[in-house]
Amino acid sequence: MNAPATFPDSRIPRPDGTLPQRLVVVGNGMAGCRAVEEILARDPARYAITIFGAEPRVNYNRIMLSPVLAGEKTFDEIVINDAAWYADNGITLLSGDAVVAIDRAAKTVIAASGRVEAYDLLLLATGSDPFIIPVPGKDLAGMVTFRDLDDVDKMVRAADSGGSAVVIGGGLLGLEAAHGLSLRGMKVTVIHLMPTLMERQLDEAAGWLLKAELEARGQSILTGADTAEIIGKDGHVSAVRLKDGRVIDADIVVMAVGIRPATALAKQAGLEVGRGILVDDHMVTSDPAVLAVGECVEHRGTCYGLVAPLWDMCRALADHATGAPTGYEGSVTATKLKVSGIEVFSAGDFSGGDGCEDIVMRDAARGLYKRVVVKGDRLIGAVLYGDTADGAWYFDLLRKSVDVSDIREALIFGQAFASGGGALLDPNSAVAALSDDAEICGCNGVSKGKVVSCIARGAHSIDAVRAGCKASASCGSCTGLVESLLAVTLGDQFAGERGARTVCKCTSFTHDDVRRLILEKHLKAIPAVMQALHWSTPDGCASCRPALNYYLVCAWPGEYDDDQQSRFVNERMHANIQKDGTYSVVPRMWGGLTNPRELRAIADVVEKYNAPMVKVTGGQRLDIFGIRKEDLPAVWADLNAAGMVSGHAYGKSLRTVKTCVGSEWCRFGTQDSTGLGVQIEHMTWGSWMPHKFKIAVSGCPRNCAEATIKDFGIICVDSGYELHVGGNGGIKVRVTDLLGKVATEAEAMALCAAFIQLYREQAWYLERTAPWIERVGLEHVKAGLFDDPGAIAALAARFAHSQSFMQDDPWAKRAAGADADLHQHLAEVRPLELAPMELVR
Amino acid sequence: MIGDWLDIGPVSQISPGNARTMPVRGGREVAIFHTLNNEFYALVNACPHKGGPLSQGIVHGTVVACPLHNWNISLKTGEALGEDKGCVPTIPLRIDAGRIYLLRSAVIAPAPAG
Structure with a gap:
């Protein structure tokens, strides 16, 4: 650093002869400049303003970097405030000069160039830093983050020479980077730690649809993939190795796993910092002369990484800084993915749960998934995939906490439908209001008029309508509409009950329908079934998940990936749970035959693991009781060694x-x-x-x-x-x-x-x-x-x-170490009397 | 503040739809859940019905179905849902920078079910 140099006071006196207060802003990004704009709008003469920016350029719209990368916009188009704006408002812009220290006692900031600037009021808008996962190779050339225009330039240059790109992180930013690189002709692989994309913004169903769409566009999406190492060649990245051993070639690696509030400067200055710089409702830090705003702050326990809360914060900040404090109370946020042609929207809390009602609508033909979450009379969350036209309306209902009880039934159909009025709220009335040529059954092209005349000719049940005019005879998704038509046409004569039992409350389809459609529509994953068959819940329930898992196992042997999370405990643990939470273990004895070696191995296991009971079963086997889940793999290893395999006493098998x-x-x-x-x-x-x-x-x-x-x-x-x-x-x-x-x-x-x-x-x-x-x-x-x-x-x-594909001993795999997390405790807590608590792994 | 929270390691230790357990010497075993919707919850690992290990149940939405008798227990409140009545203590949990933290005092002595 150069020797500190204090610049002469260049403030222009106000008409009353007083000098304006000095406002120094650290950060020339969206938050810093917006705050300045808000202050100027309230009181243009109040402050002499100096803005420090680490990047050597004027203020631009950072969230539009994705369209720049995709080649859809130029840098000039995303500039918010050009050089003239700074000049016109008398703002001193010191770009390309990062502030490196704050002296709160002297009320000065010190920049990298050595420049020292005095302040009366300091505003920290340092934003956030990309989070870099600490893997070997993270510092190689060809590793980039996705944060500023320099990063975009690096990516564009890499794409010019073609080749492969690996994007680590399947969140909002990572997917936008992947999209841009893909449009620029690179072969893109996205590596994502979690099993579904954008898991913070989307639920499982929408994340699955997004993955299918991106794959259809030629990107490779690896979910549940943990990066082990960035492999380098001559100091430049050449590939990424995953913890499961897979290696993916890469000419460039984009790290987009998340951001962290940039708090180093504040921390060093002794300001109170949690995850972000702690601020009150007026964006004041622990020092009344220092304000902070944007992604670098923590307000009421929350750090924001989106742009909308920032506008709200800047308003509250400007109100406070101009002497008319109002206060910021936190923001409800909404997310939209900026990937052209893919519409994704989410807002609020869509985790569901107690007192919440999920309303789900799926339209497989149009690739739509809509889910709104209602609690009491309020909308509290929404996830939209495929058509986000109503996103703004839902967000408005959510933010203003509008009482939606009057439009609840129609809510999922969107603003146009819900504002249609009371007549449409009852499904039967809605169907009655349809015109005669409205299509009821898309599969067989049957209009409402045809269904009604079929009913009039004597078809008084669903089956009779199916036989008479083919409506609801194929995929069955219009069964509800046909039922409504029966009710409307026949009045009280129509009992309304369906013949067969549905799989569970999540669907209107029967077991037979589901099994048939899995085959007909080539459905090969649980989320695929739920989407294609219009499941009314986001991820099913404890009844339908195991059923769907079995139906898929049966329909697609060797192709379907068994979903462990959809199996009952015994099948997941390959043993029988007992009332005390321990397990019983039954090795296979073919036809009920055994021999001294097997009996010795069983006797040894009983002694070694202190099994309190051994019992001869009705099926001519020996059942070893009282084995703890963490001992199961070792027990199985001992039994395997004597030639015995799983007895499947625990399975639907x-x-x-x-x-x-x-x-x-x-x-x-x-x-x-x-x-x-x-x-x-x-x-x-x-x-x-x-x-x-x-x-x-x-x-x-x-x-x-x-x-x-x-x-x-x-x-x-x-x-x-x-x-x-x-x-x-x-x-x-x-x-x-x-x-x-x-x-x-x-x-x-x-x-x-x-x-x-x-x-x-x-x-x-x-x-x-x-x-x-x-x-x-x-x-x-x-x-x-x-x-x-x-x-x-x-x-x-x-x-x-x-x-x-099935005759593969599941015990042998577990004994060899597979799925160890299902057996081992995470840790053990041993509270000690004098020392702090100890955590033992 | 930090001192009141017990760091039990990275979120990646629990795959979505699963739960893992943490015995507490002299206390009650804790189950930490990771839902398919990517949220984390911690409960005492015992169903209010017959003490079944909730960690071994099927997780759907923010509910776990007890592996012994299929009671549905809310991960958010610990309460039995539907016709069943009962409640298991929940343990305050927070996620910070990819790590899971449990409220230390609640781990040692879970609040009585309310």
Whole structure:
């Protein structure tokens, strides 16, 4: 630093002869200049103003850097105040000279050039700094942030030579950077730590839609991806390595993971600083002569990174600085993504929860997702994807805390509809008000007039309308409209109840509809199903998530990524939770057979982990009780070492194949029931099903394996094998139905596989074979297996294909360290008497 | 202020839709949840019904379904939702610069359910 030099006082005396007060502004950005504008608008003569700016240029609109990067605007177009503005208002602009220290006692600031400027009132508007994640390689050439025009210049220059760009951070700024680089011809990969994009502004459903759209535009989006290292070559970035080992080539790496209030100067000057510079409602810091505004401040516990709150702060600041204090009370913020052609809007609190009602509207055909959150009579949050035209209206309702009880029902349809008045509020009246040529069913092109005349001809139920005019016969999303038409046309004659049960309260679709549409529409992820089928909740519930997960596992073997968060605890932990929160562990014993090595391993586990109980189960296995979740992987490793795999006693899956000793030992045995049971268990283990599934093989009609109360039971007779299905020994005992009789083991196994697959493909989630067969009828099951001579082979082949992905011991993966976070505690707290609390990891 | 908060590490330790646990010696185990909507909550890890470990339940919205008997517990208030009645203590939590902080006093002695 040069020697400090104090500049002569150049203030021009006011008409009354007094000198104006000296206002020094640190920061020539949007907040600093806006504050000055607000002050000038109130009292142009009050202050002699000096503005320091670290960037060597006039004040520009930082939020418009994204369009500059995208080539949609030039720098000149985003300048807010040009040089003439500073001159006209008598402002001294010291750009390219950063303030490095404040001497509050002397009331001066010291700049990097050595310049010392005295103040009566100091305004800190230092903004924020990009957050750099501390990974190896972060200082290599070719690493840029996205904060100012210099960063944009670096990106534009890199894009001129083409190649690949990696953007770290899938938030607002990162995606805008990615969009700009992509438009400039670079191959862009976005790396985002969280599983959905813009998770602070969007909910899961909207984040998923955004990802799909960006991918369709050619960007690679890697979510749930944690950066391990920036790899360099000759001092310049060349690639990014992720913690999972993946390496992505990069000629430029943009770090856009977030911002931090720039507080160093304030801290050094001894001002009170939390996350940001602490200010009161008048933007005054802990020193009454120092004000602060913008992204660098913390007001009532909140730091803002958006532009709208800044305007509110500047108004309050100017009111205070000109002697008419009003006060700032915090801002409600809204976000809009500036990526051309993609409309995303969010505002307020959309986390939902107690006392909040979510209203969701999805239109898959138009790619729309709208969600508004209402609490009491007020709108408290909104997320819009695809059409943000009503964003401003929602934001207004939210900010002004307008009572929306009168327009609640119509709220989700937007301003135009909601302002239509009371007649439209009742859905039936809304439908009644539609013109005759209004389209009801988009899939089959059926107008309201056609549906009404179909009803008039005698179709008095949904099914009859579907049969009569095809309305709601395809995707079913217009079922509600057709119901309303039935109600309007028939009046009290229409009972209004739907035939089949819906999956849960989140949807109007039945299990069968959902299963059919998953296949027809090639839906391969839970958010995709929820969007395409107009789910009325943002992320489903504890009923539909596991059901959808199973339906997708069944529909797309090998393609669908199983969603662990949609599985019940037992399936997620691969063990059975007990009332005290510990788990029981059942290793597989094929057909109920075991040997000394397995028994020794089980005995060792029981002793080593102090299992308080071992129990022989009804399915001919040994169940080890009282294992803590953190010990499960070690227990499994020990059992794996003895050759045992998961027994799936915890799953909606094949549980056990129970056998008797059969012709090998029993004097009554007719066939090798034990050997067949072992073979069947090897064929069927590991398969996920709608519900648990039990098999038994008895060697003679004495039926010691109790095959006639199993989901699939085989009773061996002299001439072959009787196959029984749909038995249940639970709350409601049901004896099996005889499916048929076959002569060979191979035929018995093929029919077993085919029956299981039919059940897997057709039953509703959490429906055992017994209620399934009672619902659809044994004849339906037989028709599915026997009508088409190729059906059994085709079903068995689909089962085998699915099994090729399923028969992978889940215990072995956990024992090897997978999903360790599901087992380990985060930490342990051990409060000590004298020392501060200790946290043990 | 900082001294009253216990830093339990980065947010990335808990994947969305999951919960992790923290035993407290001489106290009650705490469950820290990360919702699909990317919010964090901490509760005593015991359902008001039969003490089931809430950390092991399915998280949907701001609700966790207890793994033992499927009671739905609000992550925001700890209260049982729907027909069920009961409440589990919540522990004040805040996120700062990507790290999770729990209110120290509440971790040691959770407020009685109110």
